[in-house]
Amino acid sequence: MLKREDDTPAVPTAPVTRVEPFASRTRVAYLSMEIALEPAVHTYSGGLGVLAGDTAYSAADLNLPMVFVTLVTRQGYFRQVIDADGNQTEEPDPWDPAAHAVPLGALVAVTLEGRSVWIRPWFYELKSPTGGRVPVLLLDTDVEQNDPVDRDITDHLYGGDETYRLKQEIVLGMGGPRILQALGFDIRTFHMNEGHAALLTIELLNRFRRALGRQLPHFSEYDYGRVRDMCVFTTHTPVEAGHDKFSYELVNRIAGDLLQNGDLKDLGGTDHLNMTKLALNLSNYVNGVARKHADTTRHMFPGYEVRSITNGVHPGRWAHPAFCRIFDENYPVWHVEPEALNHVDSLPDETIWQAHMTAKHELADLIRQRTGTSLDPDLPTLGYARRMTGYKRPGLLFRDPERLLAIAEKTPFQIVIAGKAHPRDATGKAAIHEILGISGRLADRLKIAYLPNYNLSVARHIVSGVDIWLNTPMPPLEASGTSGMKAALNGALNFSTLDGWWAEGCLDGVTGWAIGDGAPSEEDGEDLYRKLEGTILPLYHDDREKWIWMMKQSIGRIGSTFNTQRMMRRYGAEAYLR
Template sequence: MKALEPFLYHTTVAYFSMEIALRPDIHTYSGGLGVLAGDTARSAADLNLPMVFVTLLSREGYVRQELSAGGAQIDKPNPWTPTDSTHPLPAMVAISMEGRSVWIQPRLYRLACPIGHAVPVLLLDTDLDQNAAEDRKITDRLYGGDDAYRLKQDIVLGIGGLLALRALGFSIRTYHLNEGHAALLALQLLRETRRPTDDLAPGGSLYDRGVVREKCVFTTHTPVEAGFDKFDYALIDRVLGDYLEVDELKQLAGQDRLNMTQLALNLSGYVNGVARRHAETTRKMFPGYQIRSITNGVHAHTWTHRALAELHVARFPHWAHEPELLAFADQLADEDVWNAHQVAKSELVEHVRNATGTLMHADVPLIGLARRMTAYKRPDLLFSDLERLMTIAQDQPFQVVLAGLAHPRDEPGHRLIESFHRHIERLAGVVPVAFLPGYDMKLGAAMVSGSDIWLNTPLPPLEASGTSGMKAALNGVLNFSVLDGWWIEGWVEGVTGWAIEGHPPGAGDASALLDKLQSVVLPLYYNDRARWIWMMKQSISKIGATFNSQRMMRRYATEAYMR
């Protein structure tokens, strides 16, 4: 317990997330949600906030992506070695599931920031000798298995995480639920408020929901109904037994199935979306709830390429702790900014050559696109008219680098990845296109710093935030995006990047994308380099100074945690 002693007596906020991206070699994340949680933890350490972070150990990771000869994604486990970077803590807690005691042990990862502060991250593990063989696997695969497996993971995270904090000696005042996966934590808190029936006034409730709401903060990220965790009440009964009266559960979480998002909404006193537009979308999905907005941010020190970071250190020594100082980045010398970007771009070009054999060039504009490969993200929108794409490239050459994972059960997402192989073959000799397998934090950092143009084409209003564009902007990469998520707030046309505005919205986006690429974006790159570099500096100064996780965490601390 000695490793925990520096944290135990002042920590008052616990942040729960199914996934947290701590380092590229710790495979406890699948994508944007986990990377956001990791940036949250990094900024909490920077700002010395009294926080502890709780997640699952996920020994087998999420997906290690390989590609077949035909471009199909092959899903493999992505294991890592917990003993290399974490150590078990001397406490275990048990939860009854399906009539068996399932034991949970937290492991500690100490996340330190460059100026010396640190936050504890607890990774919950069920691979213990005390557990039945099937229960040892609950914390193996992130988002793996069937509904029963996912429910058990949610139980371990929410209920197990709460009990583990108490067993370790933490005294938590505020619980922050990052997405609905941890909503059962609020249910456990509610269960603990049960009044004796003798004390119950006529028509009164057995439970004090107000006490729970005072303790819980909920951030929802999913603007798509299909993205919410939902479980049959028969399954809840089978796994948890008579944990809470079913009538009470249905009032809180929905009549037909237990909706984890609805449960979190009903038991949290502060609820927010991750961008202004996303909060508006969530209010329409759940009318009657007060949904605030705290727009996401990214950790500037983590995502800025070292060549550019060296320029910042020379001019603004405290920029990593106070990213708002990047507001003055527009005063950097044009040549210095361009040269720093070319270092990052050359590294990406080299990586593409080594990984795929595709030859790209540092003097040709490079379009980057990397995200979860699923239909509503529309990652193939750029390739909607291959003939026109080739016509554009013959006059104004460009190149494209793609990356991203599809969920193992997302068949349309798998087909999207396979379609890129056909596009690459069709465009060969005219438009160099590469799909880089194994998308992770390290590859993501290379792409957001080495591209010239960052493309994002979700179907509005289904983008929650879209933090990859913020990371690109930190590196002077210009966003070219549909007006959705955070980009509505960061977009200044022709200054920080460009909007893709189809007519009608959504349906006309493909034509609008190609029109602006041909008539505005590529001509600027080739014909007015000084203006392009000016836009790069505007992107860093206006977006980097605002859309960072230091600003985000200061807002959470003052608006959500101290309410």
């Protein structure tokens, strides 16, 4: 019979033979509250989950000994519906785990509010385009052994109140390591993708304490050192409000004495349990997700060594099939060695342009089917698609509608927009409403298409089908951002604030264009209009040869560098093999 972490019997539910071949070789566990595996599996909300999914695909490509752990989130994040007045409403977005994954033969328990809450893992076998495979475990509390009040803990991604979120983080951070041990995984390194999984550090401390077979009066620096040696922490949040904090009264009520004979406040903060601070204190390797973001994190949390590994995207997952065929024919190793894309500038212009136009026509078809708006594939198309929230400034492009209209009348273009606002983000919802209102007023003179329910499938069409990729966050609040990397793989030219990854990837006039100088400024909107009118749109209309040259530079310079193959090689060498 399988064992729980505290040596009481686990409940067998099904054979575990599917996971055993992976367990015998796996040494690294990657824990993330969300992972974007495929469009039909609704275990993600946005960039954090998409990054985790791309990470898993590259781990499979590179045959890395990794396992990925997340929540099953049966009801998904939410399905976005835009009503007739331009308001976002939310509906459940359920999926059936049994259609994509297999239940495994173990149940383990965590204690919540004095009750044993049982967790069952589902096994999802991720297969990359190169044939590589990695295991993904989806943690589920909807089992008959649980009290009805606990069966929905893993249902809603980022749903519910503070209590619900804390319970989810206990299931992930403490239940995840227990599941791995019960299934026979011998994990040497735990990688926390954001602070949601930070309670695994407490789980490891208590595991080592139990292994001693006796109670010591206090934890020692030796105990902390053992945990640090096993933990890697990647933070993605340069916004203070984005770091999860829980009152100690709530923690004690839900979880009891989490740290046996230890003072949790020494590790997690004196006023609240700060999950980021807990992870920082008990990880030997900490990194931000771009050079600028690492600097921001060091200022937010002085005294900690914060390195930087800039995010990437999985090339084979985000390049349009038309481009994949070109890359396969000319650079057969590009899936595992994207550096080969550096040679794309030697390809004929017509080859690149035809692949791009194939993607562009497909995007136009999708927009016509979903919205009824007919776009012209021959016009330059500007794309803006991401989470709708205040610091990303989704309304910057529309700050002066008459100016925007005058630019379009002089040098015609069209706009594609997509993105969800969090259900409790009133500012983000207001931005969607405002953009849709402006779009309606300008519809006769400037085509603006808003694609509702932004997800993996919609994203693939947009990043491959637009000509210009717009990103307008207020510096330094963009940790990294990866959507522009996906667009670049397909020859789109980035036009973005110098924040996150673009501060590293921008060669103005070569891979795209910068908005502003990288400092927070009210002048960014004016700079956006000036460059769009005076440089970008005239170049598209009047100098197609130069435009295609820049497309090649975008694919070659960005695609060869800002990818998860490079990213995972760095994690392997710098974080996992210490």
